[in-house]
Structure formats: C-alpha cells, structure tokens
Amino acid sequence: MTDHPSRAGASPFRQLSRRSVLAGATASAVVPVTAMNGVPAAAAPAKRGDTRRITMYAEELPNGLIGYGTSPGEATVPGPVLEMWEGDTLEIELVNNTDRKLSIHPHGVDYDVDSDGTPLNASVNEPGQRRTYVWHSHGPYKAKGNRWMPGSAGYWHYHDHAMGTPHGTEGINKGLYGALIVRRKGDVLPDRRFTVVFNGMTINNRTAPDAPLFRARLGERVEFVAIGQGDLFHTFHMHAHRWTDNRTGMLEGPHDTSPSIDNKDLNPGSSFGFQVIAGDGVGPGAWMYHCHVQFHSDQGMAGIFLVLNEDGSVPEGAQAALDRYRDQG
Amino acid sequence: MTDHPSRAGASPFRQLSRRSVLAGATASAVVPVTAMNGVPAAAAPAKRGDTRRITMYAEELPNGLIGYGTSPGEATVPGPVLEMWEGDTLEIELVNNTDRKLSIHPHGVDYDVDSDGTPLNASVNEPGQRRTYVWHSHGPYKAKGNRWMPGSAGYWHYHDHAMGTPHGTEGINKGLYGALIVRRKGDVLPDRRFTVVFNGMTINNRTAPDAPLFRARLGERVEFVAIGQGDLFHTFHMHAHRWTDNRTGMLEGPHDTSPSIDNKDLNPGSSFGFQVIAGDGVGPGAWMYHCHVQFHSDQGMAGIFLVLNEDGSVPEGAQAALDRYRDQG
Amino acid sequence: MTDHPSRAGASPFRQLSRRSVLAGATASAVVPVTAMNGVPAAAAPAKRGDTRRITMYAEELPNGLIGYGTSPGEATVPGPVLEMWEGDTLEIELVNNTDRKLSIHPHGVDYDVDSDGTPLNASVNEPGQRRTYVWHSHGPYKAKGNRWMPGSAGYWHYHDHAMGTPHGTEGINKGLYGALIVRRKGDVLPDRRFTVVFNGMTINNRTAPDAPLFRARLGERVEFVAIGQGDLFHTFHMHAHRWTDNRTGMLEGPHDTSPSIDNKDLNPGSSFGFQVIAGDGVGPGAWMYHCHVQFHSDQGMAGIFLVLNEDGSVPEGAQAALDRYRDQG
Numbered sequence: 001m002t003d004h005p006s007r008a009g010a011s012p013f014r015q016l017s018r019r020s021v022l023a024g025a026t027a028s029a030v031v032p033v034t035a036m037n038g039v040p041a042a043a044a045p046a047k048r049g050d051t052r053r054i055t056m057y058a059e060e061l062p063n064g065l066i067g068y069g070t071s072p073g074e075a076t077v078p079g080p081v082l083e084m085w086e087g088d089t090l091e092i093e094l095v096n097n098t099d100r101k102l103s104i105h106p107h108g109v110d111y112d113v114d115s116d117g118t119p120l121n122a123s124v125n126e127p128g129q130r131r132t133y134v135w136h137s138h139g140p141y142k143a144k145g146n147r148w149m150p151g152s153a154g155y156w157h158y159h160d161h162a163m164g165t166p167h168g169t170e171g172i173n174k175g176l177y178g179a180l181i182v183r184r185k186g187d188v189l190p191d192r193r194f195t196v197v198f199n200g201m202t203i204n205n206r207t208a209p210d211a212p213l214f215r216a217r218l219g220e221r222v223e224f225v226a227i228g229q230g231d232l233f234h235t236f237h238m239h240a241h242r243w244t245d246n247r248t249g250m251l252e253g254p255h256d257t258s259p260s261i262d263n264k265d266l267n268p269g270s271s272f273g274f275q276v277i278a279g280d281g282v283g284p285g286a287w288m289y290h291c292h293v294q295f296h297s298d299q300g301m302a303g304i305f306l307v308l309n310e311d312g313s314v315p316e317g318a319q320a321a322l323d324r325y326r327d328q329g
Numbered sequence: 330m331t332d333h334p335s336r337a338g339a340s341p342f343r344q345l346s347r348r349s350v351l352a353g354a355t356a357s358a359v360v361p362v363t364a365m366n367g368v369p370a371a372a373a374p375a376k377r378g379d380t381r382r383i384t385m386y387a388e389e390l391p392n393g394l395i396g397y398g399t400s401p402g403e404a405t406v407p408g409p410v411l412e413m414w415e416g417d418t419l420e421i422e423l424v425n426n427t428d429r430k431l432s433i434h435p436h437g438v439d440y441d442v443d444s445d446g447t448p449l450n451a452s453v454n455e456p457g458q459r460r461t462y463v464w465h466s467h468g469p470y471k472a473k474g475n476r477w478m479p480g481s482a483g484y485w486h487y488h489d490h491a492m493g494t495p496h497g498t499e500g501i502n503k504g505l506y507g508a509l510i511v512r513r514k515g516d517v518l519p520d521r522r523f524t525v526v527f528n529g530m531t532i533n534n535r536t537a538p539d540a541p542l543f544r545a546r547l548g549e550r551v552e553f554v555a556i557g558q559g560d561l562f563h564t565f566h567m568h569a570h571r572w573t574d575n576r577t578g579m580l581e582g583p584h585d586t587s588p589s590i591d592n593k594d595l596n597p598g599s600s601f602g603f604q605v606i607a608g609d610g611v612g613p614g615a616w617m618y619h620c621h622v623q624f625h626s627d628q629g630m631a632g633i634f635l636v637l638n639e640d641g642s643v644p645e646g647a648q649a650a651l652d653r654y655r656d657q658g
Numbered sequence: 659m660t661d662h663p664s665r666a667g668a669s670p671f672r673q674l675s676r677r678s679v680l681a682g683a684t685a686s687a688v689v690p691v692t693a694m695n696g697v698p699a700a701a702a703p704a705k706r707g708d709t710r711r712i713t714m715y716a717e718e719l720p721n722g723l724i725g726y727g728t729s730p731g732e733a734t735v736p737g738p739v740l741e742m743w744e745g746d747t748l749e750i751e752l753v754n755n756t757d758r759k760l761s762i763h764p765h766g767v768d769y770d771v772d773s774d775g776t777p778l779n780a781s782v783n784e785p786g787q788r789r790t791y792v793w794h795s796h797g798p799y800k801a802k803g804n805r806w807m808p809g810s811a812g813y814w815h816y817h818d819h820a821m822g823t824p825h826g827t828e829g830i831n832k833g834l835y836g837a838l839i840v841r842r843k844g845d846v847l848p849d850r851r852f853t854v855v856f857n858g859m860t861i862n863n864r865t866a867p868d869a870p871l872f873r874a875r876l877g878e879r880v881e882f883v884a885i886g887q888g889d890l891f892h893t894f895h896m897h898a899h900r901w902t903d904n905r906t907g908m909l910e911g912p913h914d915t916s917p918s919i920d921n922k923d924l925n926p927g928s929s930f931g932f933q934v935i936a937g938d939g940v941g942p943g944a945w946m947y948h949c950h951v952q953f954h955s956d957q958g959m960a961g962i963f964l965v966l967n968e969d970g971s972v973p974e975g976a977q978a979a980l981d982r983y984r985d986q987g
Contacts, residue, residue, distance in 0.1 A: 107920050108900060113943035113975060116897060119986070120946055120962075120979050136939065140912045143935050144879055145846040148909035150902045150918035166986050167960070169952040188474040221473055231953045233562045233891045235598045239445060242437060244479045247917045251477035254469045257587070258915070259576040260479035262436050263598035269893045269921035269950025277472050281465065285442035288449055292598025294498040295560045302496070304449075317442060321449050328448070328495050517803040550802055562891045564927045568774060571766060573808045580806035583798045586916070588905045589808035591765050592927040606801050610794065614771035617778055621927025623827040624889045631825070633778075646771060650778050657777070657824050 051089040056080075056104065058125070058160075058176065059097045065175040065205060066098060066163075077205050078195045079178030081225070082158065084109070086139040086151050086184050093132045096125035102163045102171050103133075106180055107271065108156035110136040117161045124162040137182050153184035154247065155273025157197075157227040172229050175205050179225040181273065187248065190223035190275050192216045198266050198291060198301065200230040207300030209326040214289075215306045216278040225273040228266040237263040237292040238305065240282040249274025263292055279307035286321035380418040385409075385433065387454070387489075387505065388426045394504040394534060395427060395492075406534050407524045408507030410554070411487065413438070415468040415480050415513050422461045425454035431492045431500050432462075435509055436600065437485035439465040446490045453491040466511050482513035483576065484602025486526075486556040501558050504534050508554040510602065516577065519552035519604050521545045527595050527620060527630065529559040536629030538655040543618075544635045545607040554602040557595040566592040566621040567634065569611040578603025592621055608636035615650035709747040714738075714762065716783070716818075716834065717755045723833040723863060724756060724821075735863050736853045737836030739883070740816065742767070744797040744809050744842050751790045754783035760821045760829050761791075764838055765929065766814035768794040775819045782820040795840050811842035812905065813931025815855075815885040830887050833863050837883040839931065845906065848881035848933050850874050856924050856949060856959065858888040865958030867984040872947075873964045874936040883931040886924040894924040895950040896963065898940040907932025921950055937965035944979035 059075040061067050068079030072095075084090055094104050103124040105117030113121040115133040125131045137152035159177040164170020179195040194214045197204050203211045216222045226236045242262040243249035249272075251258065264272060279285070290302035304325055309315050388404040390396050397408030401424075413419055423433050432453040434446030442450040444462040454460045466481035488506040493499020508524040523543045526533050532540045545551045555565045571591040572578035578601075580587065593601060608614070619631035633654055638644050717733040719725050726737030730753075742748055752762050761782040763775030771779040773791040783789045795810035817835040822828020837853040852872045855862050861869045874880045884894045900920040901907040907930075909916065922930060937943070948960035962983055967973050 107895075108918065110939040111898060112941045113945075113979075116943075116945075118897075118946060120944060120982055121975070122978070122982075138939065140909050140914075143938065144877065147846055147933075148911055148914070149935065149938070150900055150909055150916075152900075152918065154918045165952075165956045167948070167952055167955040169956055172952065188476055219473065228893075229952075231951055233596065235557075235596045237436075237598045239447075240440060242479055242481075246915045248915065251469050251479055252913075252915050253477055255581075256469075256477070256915070257575045257577065257581050257585070258479075259601070260437065260481065260483045261599075263600075265594055265596055265599065265923055267891065267893045267923055267950075268952060269895045270919075270923065271921075272917070275476075277478065280472065280478070281439040281467065283441045285445075286449060287442075287445075288447060290496070292596075293560055294494075294496055294501065294558075294597060297496040298494045298498055317450070320451070321442070324449055324451075517805055548802065562925065564886075564925045566765075566927045568776075569769060571808055571810075580798050580808055582806055584910075585798075585806070586904045586906065586910050586914070587808075588930070589766060589810065589812045590928075592929075594923055594925055594928065604805075606807065609801065609807070610768040610796065612770045614774075615778060616771075616774075617776060619825070621925075622889055623823075623825055623830065623887075623926060626825040627823045627827055646779070649780070650771070653778055653780075 049087040050085075051091065053091040053093070055093045055095060057095045057097055058102050061175070066102075066171065067175050068104070068178055072097070077175030078197050078227075079158070079176070081179045081181060081193060081195060083181045083183065084135075084137050084152075086137050086153050086182060088137055090135045091132055092135070093130055094125055095130050096128060099127045100163050100171075101126055102160045102176060103168065104158055105161035105168070106135050106156065106158040107269070108154050108180065108182060109152055110138065119162055119166045139184065151184060152182045153187070154182055155225045155271050156180040156182065157225075157271045159229065173200065177227065177229055179227060179271075181225065188221070188275070191220040193223040193225070195225050195227065196236065196289070197227045197229055198234040198236065200232060201296060201299055201301060203301055203303055208302050209328070211300065211303030213304050213306060215308060217308045217312055218279040218284045218310045220278045221275055222278050223273060223275045225271065226264070226266050227271040228268050230268055232268075232296070233293070234266045234296060234301070235263050235292040236266040236289070238276075238289040239287040241276040241280075241287065241305075243274035243276060249276075266291075283307075284309050284315035284318070286318045286325070378416040379414075380420065382420040382422065384422045384424060386424045386426055387431050390504070395431075395500065396504045397433070397507055401426070406504030406506075407526050407556075408487070408505070410508045410510060410522060410524060412510045412512065413464075413466050413481075415466050415482050415511060417466055419464045420461055421464070422459055423454055424459050425457060428456045429492050429500075430455055431489045431505060432497065433487050434490035434497070435464050435485065435487040436598070437483050437509065437511060438481050439467065448491055448495045468513065480513060481511045482516070483511055484554045484600050485509040485511065486554075486600045488558065502529065506556065506558055508556060508600075510554065517550070517604070520549040522552040522554070524554050524556065525565065525618070526556045526558055527563040527565065529561060530625060530628055530630060532630055532632055537631050537657070540629065540632035542633050542635060544637060546637045546641055547608040547613045547639045549607045550604055551607050552602060552604045554600065555593070555595050556600040557597050559597055561597075561625070562622070563595045563625060563630070564592050564621040565595040565618070567605075567618040568616040570605040570609075570616065570634075572603035572605060595620075612636075613638050613644035613647070615647045615654070707745040708743075709749065711749040711751070713751045713753060715753045715755055716760050719833070724760075724829065725833045726762070726836055730755070735833030736855050736885075737816070737834070739837045739839060739851060739853060741839045741841065742793075742795050742810075744795050744811050744840060746795050748793045749790055750793070751788055752783055753788050754786060757785045758821050758829075759784055760818045760834060761826065762816050763819035763826070764793050764814065764816040765927070766812050766838065766840060767810055768796065777820055777824045797842065809842060810840045811845070812840055813883045813929050814838040814840065815883075815929045817887065831858065835885065835887055837885060837929075839883065846879070846933070849878040851881040851883070853883050853885065854894065854947070855885045855887055856892040856894065858890060859954060859957055859959060861959055861961055866960050866986070869958065869961030871962050871964060873966060875966045875970055876937040876942045876968045878936045879933055880936050881931060881933045883929065884922070884924050885929040886926050888926055890926075890954070891951070892924045892954060892959070893921050893950040894947070895921040896934075896947040897945040899934040899938075899945065899963075901932035901934060907934075924949075941965075942967050942973035942976070944976045944983070
C-alpha cells in the first residue's frame with residue numbers, strides 16, 4: 001500500500017477503510033512496516049565523505065503531474081528523499097523524459113554555476129537531455145576573519161528551476177520537488193521519514209480527503225521534512241506533537257533556550273525538519289496535521305498522522321476518525 | 330476600568346480622555362494598579378506537578394462575538410490566560426452555553442484523542458453540553474535515541490476547533506481564543522501580562538481607535554503574549570521596546586547569540602511571548618504597537634502601550650497622543 | 659559606476675554588458691574596488707560609546723521616488739547605511755526638503771517619544787522643517803528580576819512613519835527607508851555591505867532587469883542586510899550561499915545548533931543580516947538572489963550577486979548570464 005506519493009488517484013483512506021471493514025480488528029489490519037515509509041530514499045547515508053552517483057528521471061505522471069524518480073517509470077510527487085552526510089558529494093545525472101525544459105536546483109548545498117539548475121546559468125536539461133549536476137557538502141569551518149561558518153547540515157529541498165518561467169514555476173506547480181537532508185556526524189536516524197510539501201493550496205499536490213496519510217507505530221522515531229513551494233503563505237501545525245525550533249528539532253540539553261513549537265511558517269522556498277516520538281505522552285490515534293491558515297485548512301490542506309498501536313494495529317476509534325475525515329473532505 | 334477584553338463597546342481612549350480632561354494632572358488621573366491587568370488569570374501558577382480543575386464557559390457576547398470565561402456571564406475576547414508550570418495537569422470542564430457546536434483545542438501541551446477538541450476525534454461540545462478536556466505538560470526529557478526532547482514550556486494558545494468548519498473557523502472568527510502559558514521552573518513572573526491576538530484584520534477582534542490599550546508603570550516587568558489567528562499574514566511590531574527571539578524573550582547571558590527583534594511574523598496558529606521592562610531606556614509615554622503590514626496598520630491594526638510614570642500618573646504629552654490616536658482612528 | 663541606489667534610470671546590466679563587449683577579457687573589465695560598495699556608509703563605526711551627529715536630507719528623486727541622503731542632492735533609495743556600536747548615540751538632524759510631512763523612525767534602538775518619528779507623538783518634520791532625532795544603543799544588561807535583557811546589536815532599519823498615513827505608507831512606498839546596523843564589540847567587519855529591501859513587488863524600488871546588481875570579489879567577506887517593507891509577504895533566497903539563522907549569520911562554534919538557511923521570511927517591518935564569503939566553495943559567477951514566492955520572482959523580484967574573480971575580472975560565462983538576465987527581465 002503506497003502512502004503519499006501521487007501515482008494512483010485512489011484515496012488511501014478509502015482503501016484503509018475498506019480493508020478495515022473486511023478485517024475488523026484482526027491482525028490483518030496491521031500495516032506492514034516495510035510499506036509504511038512514504039517516500040523511497042534514493043541515497044541512504046553511507047560513510048562520510050563519499051562521492052555517490054545516482055540517476056534521476058523527470059517524467060510525466062497521471063493527472064498532469066510531473067515528478068522526479070530514481071528509476072524509469074517510478075517518478076513520484078514529491079520526489080525521492082535525497083540524503084547526504086556533511087562532507088559527501090552527490091552527482092546526479094538527471095534524465096529528462098519529458099518534452100519540456102527542466103532542471104534540478106538544490107537548497108543548502110554547494111554547487112558551481114554549471115550545477116545551478118537555472119536558465120540564467122544555462123544549467124538546464126532540454127527535452128530528452130541527460131545532464132549531470134554535482135552537489136557538495138561540508139561541516140562547519142573557520143573562514144576569513146576567524147569565524148565559524150555554517151555547515152551544510154539541514155532539512156533542505158530541491159526543485160525545478162526552469163519549466164514555464166526562469167524560476168521553474170510551472171515545474172514546481174506540477175510536482176517537481178523533493179526533500180534533501182544533509183546530516184551531521186552524530187545525528188540520530190529516524191525509524192520513519194515523511195515529506196510534507198505545502199505547494200499552493202495543496203499538500204504534496206493533493207487535498208483532503210486525499211491528502212497524505214502518514215503512519216507510524218507508537219514510540220517510533222518519526223522524521224518530518226516540511227517544505228514550502230508556490231505563491232501562498234502557510235503555517236504548518238501538527239496536533240499533539242511538538243518540536244524544538246532549531247537545526248534538529250531536539251534540544252541540546254535541558255537548558256537549551258530554543259523555543260518549543262507546534263506551528264511554524266512554511267513559506268515558498270523555506271523548509272525545516274524535526275523528529276518526534278510518535279504518540280509520546282498522548283497515545284495512538286488519528287492526529288491531524290494541517291495548514292493553520294483557516295481558509296487553507298477548510299479548503300483541504302489537512303491530513304492525518306496515524307499513530308498505530310505498538311503492534312501495528314489500528315487503535316480504537318481511529319478508523320472512525322479516518323471515516324469522518326474522508327466524509328468531511 | 331476594563332482594558333481590552335471586549336465586553337463593552339465603548340472605547341477606553343474616550344474614557345481616559347474624558348477623565349483626564351476633568352482631572353488634569355492631579356492624582357485622580359492615576360490608573361489603579363488592580364485595574365491595569367487586561368485579562369484575568371484563570372489559573373495562577375501553584376506548586377509544580379499540580380492537577381487543577383477549572384470550569385470554562387463558552388458564551389455569546391454583544392456584537393455577535395463569542396468568548397470563553399471562567400465564570401458564567403464573564404466570558405471575554407480573548408479568553409482568560411491559562412497558566413501551568415511544566416509538570417502540571419489542567420482539567421477543563423467546558424460548558425457550552427451557546428446553541429452551536431464548539432470545543433477547546435490547545436497548542437503545546439499533551440492530550441489524548443478524547444481531548445483533541447476536533448470533530449475528527451468526536452471531541453467537541455454539542456450545544457448545551459458539558460465536556461472535560463485534560464491537558465498535561467512536562468519538562469525536557471530524554472527519549473529513544475538518547476536525545477533531549479522539548480518540554481512544554483512556551484507561550485501557547487487555545488481556540489475553538491469545531492464551530493462552522495472542522496477547523497473552528499467561525500468560532501475563532503467570533504472570538505473563541507485565548508493565551509496558554511506553560512512556565513519552566515525558574516522562569517521569572519511578570520508584574521503585568523497582556524494578550525495580543527492578530528485575528529483577521531483585528532486585534533482581539535477590535536480595531537483602532539478601539540484596539541486594546543495596555544497600561545503599565547515605568548519599570549514594571551510586562552509580559553506580552555502574541556497570537557495569530559484567521560486567514561491573513563501579519564507582523565507584530567512594538568515601538569521603543571525589543572526582545573530576544575527565543576523561548577523567554579530574554580538572553581541566557583551576555584554571550585547568547587539569539588537575535589534582538591522588535592518585529593516578528595505572527596501568522597495563523599503561531600504564538601510567542603516576551604517580557605520587557607516598561608519604558609526602560611526610553612521613558613514613559615504612549616508607545617504604538619501595530620501590525621507592520623502597512624495596509625493592516627492603516628486599516629486599524631494599531632494600539633497603544635501606555636507606559637505611565639512610576640507613580641501611575643499619565644506622563645506629559647501622553648494624553649495628547651491618545652487623543653490623536655482616537656481622532657486618527 | 660553606481661550600483662543599486664536608484665538615482666539614474668539606466669540599467670547597470672546594460673552598462674556592464676556594453677563595456678564588456680568593448681573590453682573583452684582585458685583588465686579594463688575590472689570593477690574598481692572603490693566603486694563596488696552599493697550604498698555609502700553615513701556613519702562608519704568609531705570608538706564605542708561615541709555620540710555622533712549627522713545631518714540627513716529627505717529629497718525627491720526622479721521617477722517620483724523620495725530618498726534619504728547625508729548631503730543635499732545625494733539622496734538614494736535605499737538611504738545610507740547607518741552604523742553604530744552598542745553604546746553609541748546617534749543624533750540625526752533631518753532636513754525635510756520636500757513639501758510633504760515626513761519623519762525617520764528606527765527599529766531596534768532606544769529613543770524617547772520626541773524621537774519616535776510618528777504623528778502620534780507629534781514627532782515629525784513638517785515641509786521644509788529641520789528636526790533632530792536621537793537614537794541610543796546599549797549592550798546586554800541585567801534588569802529587574804536579575805535577567806539578561808537583549809542588547810541593541812542587530813541588523814535593523816529605519817523608515818518614514820508620517821507621509822500619507824500615520825504609518826508612513828506613502829513615504830515607504832516611495833523609498834524612504836534604509837539599513838541601520840548596530841554592532842557588538844568583537845563583531846567582524848565585512849569587506850562589502852549591501853542593502854536589499856523587499857518593498858511591495860520591488861527590490862529597493864526596482865525590478866528585473868533593473869534590480870540591484872551586487873558585486874564582490876571571490877573570497878571577500880560580504881554583508882547583506884535584508885529588510886521587508888510594504889504590504890506583501892516575501893521570502894529572501896540566495897543561490898549557492900547560506901548563513902546561520904542567528905544574530906550574526908555565523909556560528910558561535912562547531913556545536914552551535916542554530917539552523918543553516920538560504921531562504922528566510924522577509925515580511926514588512928522585519929530585517930536580518932548575515933555575512934558570506936563570496937563564492938566560497940562554489941566559485942565565482944552570476945548568482946541569483948530573489949524572492950522565492952514564484953509569482954514575485956516571475957514578476958521581477960530577482961537580481962544578481964556577481965562574484966568576480968579574485969583579481970576583479972568578470973568570470974567566464976558571467977557576462978552571458980547577465981545578458982540572459984537582462985533579456986528575460
């Protein structure tokens with residue numbers, strides 16, 4: 001069962017509902033762990049300082065969407081999560097299987113003008129063209145003036161910067177975006193990882209009742225990467241879970257003065273990430289995440305973070321909540 | 330004299346102006362300290378780890394507003410400030426004295442699905458119904474992966490999540506919101522505390538010249554809790570006072586690298602708080618606070634933070650400023 | 659060659675292009691260092707604790723703009739960068755050479771009601787009037803309650819608060835704004851310093867292909883002060899460069915948990931600053947900076963940060979990029 005990558009038009013809620021009607025509360029309602037992770041990781045972290053080479057494919061999808069994928073015919077919206085450790089280099093050969101000009105432009109990492117992904121620097125894929133983009137990363141370092149400059153670690157994103165306008169407005173609108181995570185030595189890896197893109201009036205180019213359904217088991221460490229795209233301003237809110245407003249979403253220690261938040265601006269080009277312990281202190285259930293701009297949530301920018309029981313079964317009441325969500329939408 | 334809770338339609342500026350014309354610069358212009366605090370505190374901090382139970386009432390107010398209160402007939406917009414220490418539990422029995430479905434949904438604290446305050450989780454008050462919501466809080470703690478997770482301390486808020494739409498858009502629009510403060514052991518308590526909610530094109534559902542007038546004496550420690558609601562983006566600006574952009578609004582010490590700011594995004598669902606020393610380094614007077622979006626301030630999203638002399642008298646020139654404010658509005 | 663202050667209507671890109679066509683890759687394409695700095699510094703940092711007095715002139719410019727300057731006939735949009743060290747006092751005699759009411763209102767620093775710059779406090783310049791505004795600054799200090807209160811250090815701004823409306827909407831719209839930097843002892847000074855104001859749908863009241871062109875040599879320490887004004891929400895993005903989201907834009911050390919960012923909300927009344935090493939790790943070239951709201955960048959809120967070779971020559975390919983920029987715009 002695929003979660004949020006938009007390949008099929010069917011609502012995951014309808015599927016879950018149907019199966020659960022069949023299965024009742026039996027073990028068959030358990031969601032297999034291997035199917036829980038919404039977006040495939042194209043480049044799992046390896047040793048630090050690696051140079052890795054991957055191939056990505058930009059392709060048309062049903063419903064007029066266009067996505068990135070790591071194999072032909074496997075493009076998704078959002079595209080695959082790309083991961084690096086500080087110090088890594090990632091070489092991406094982008095294959096443009098569409099008849100439109102497009103590119104891939106990253107935030108946060110280092111690249112020279114040939115990998116800028118902009119028409120400005122003639123760094124784009126013509127229709128059918130293959131082109132390699134090289135992204136470097138680095139840790140904090142001392143620069144001129146004896147000051148510590150920021151490292152590359154962060155919850156970033158990548159997107160088209162060429163289709164339709166010199167800023168890739170049409171490509172982004174159609175789904176050419178994805179998460180880019182650069183980790184620092186010592187960062188803790190999550191059990192699950194989800195990408196949430198507020199793009200125009202959509203979440204990952206979908207709206208309620210078909211907005212992404214994210215599932216994890218009670219107690220799992222879950223990482224969210226939140227990304228803003230498009231023309232509108234948004235705020236990302238998650239029910240019953242909160243995080244620290246810093247690089248990792250966690251405190252350095254008990255005296256860290258970074259604020260705890262559960263609502264954060266998520267405007268075009270910005271991104272942030274955090275890890276929560278699913279259902280910690282609040283229990284399992286169907287927890288809403290949504291844009292907190294009232295008009296936007298009312299218009300469909302709301303989805304469910306479903307915290308399953310520890311054994312993976314659907315908690316009592318959660319199926320009824322999912323049914324309500326589907327009917328409200 | 331009540332300040333900003335919207336029960337009466339009369340402008341506080343008109344009242345102050347009239348009285349001051351009568352009183353001149355005599356002692357009768359002194360504003361009684363007991364009347365200065367804008368919003369009653371429903372639950373003053375007690376020992377840490379307490380479980381407290383309060384009753385709140387949702388009621389219709391004049392002008393089509395709806396507010397929360399802690400006694401029947403005492404609802405205000407914004408609702409009462411709710412305060413907890415990290416570790417406290419707050420049990421709120423909400424009495425719905427309206428003929429509309431509504432709820433109370435908090436930010437920042439822990440609650441299970443039955444206290445979510447959403448139609449999604451069937452956690453709402455039907456008309457006339459009493460229903461109990463339970464909110465827990467906790468300090469920073471180490472979780473799975475040996476990482477420090479954020480505590481509950483913060484300047485949060487609560488609001489309806491059920492009236493009109495599944496997101497409570499109508500309830501929020503009419504005034505069903507208030508501040509929720511969770512304090513950490515060692516946090517300093519203010520002398521005064523004010524709630525500023527940018528809700529649509531209003532401040533606490535009011536606009537100039539009837540926007541909230543906040544009063545404090547020179548040198549008092551004043552706490553502002555700023556909350557965003559509705560559909561619009563805003564920035565909160567205060568004249569002649571500034572704060573640190575972290576959890577408390579103050580520095581940890583002289584080497585803290587958190588920025589000083591006097592203008593901050595205040596978008597729907599977000600909130601922050603800070604403490605200033607009234608008039609410190611700038612003197613008493615009528616200091617404007619306003620949304621810095623030009624169109625919004627011009628349309629009435631501007632009010633006055635009146636810093637009185639140390640003895641509580643109105644400083645020279647301040648009455649003229651208040652008169653100008655009233656006339657501009 | 660003047661960069662971004664809007665006095666002349668001609669595009670700097672056209673000029674650069676023409677010269678470069680004439681000069682080819684010869685030494686004459688070198689941009690003189692003395693001409694690189696976009697905005698003159700009106701008040702260079704001196705010893706700490708100084709009181710300095712400057713005269714500023716508000717004047718009409720071609721194209722209906724109005725600017726501040728430090729000499730008659732020298733007004734620019736944005737106005738001159740004003741710099742202080744924490745502890746300094748700045749006395750500004752503002753000469754209003756227009757026939758409109760106007761003022762100067764600062765963010766971040768201390769001033770009494772007479773220097774508020776608002777009609778509310780009758781602190782404005784009538785047409786033709788001279789008026790002195792006094793701004794104080796201070797370092798972090800312990801206040802009542804034994805807490806550290808924020809110092810004045812920061813990347814702030816100043817603007818009109820009187821023309822057209824009590825909030826100076828017309829003055830700001832026409833260009834009455836500029837950067838105000840307060841530095842802390844030990845802060846590192848940049849080699850170059852640029853002001854970027856997102857004001858309505860413009861950058862410094864200009865749009866592509868005439869948006870500001872910022873130039874620095876590879877390896878130079880470059881400071882950007884980003885300021886938001888007007889009615890719209892924006893996000894500021896810079897290609898191939900990133901900074902730390904704290905007071906200085908740099909890390910305190912390798913374990914600082916402040917996030918690295920390359921895209922930040924830049925809404926009305928807000929400002930921030932940071933320093934980058936031009937082209938560090940990415941090389942010289944024409945790097946775009948722009949509002950990341952797609953509609954805004956497409957409509958012209960995009961400019962170029964031109965990183966020259968170390969010897970000041972235009973890097974290979976950069977002229978072609980500038981030509982494309984000019985043609986796209």
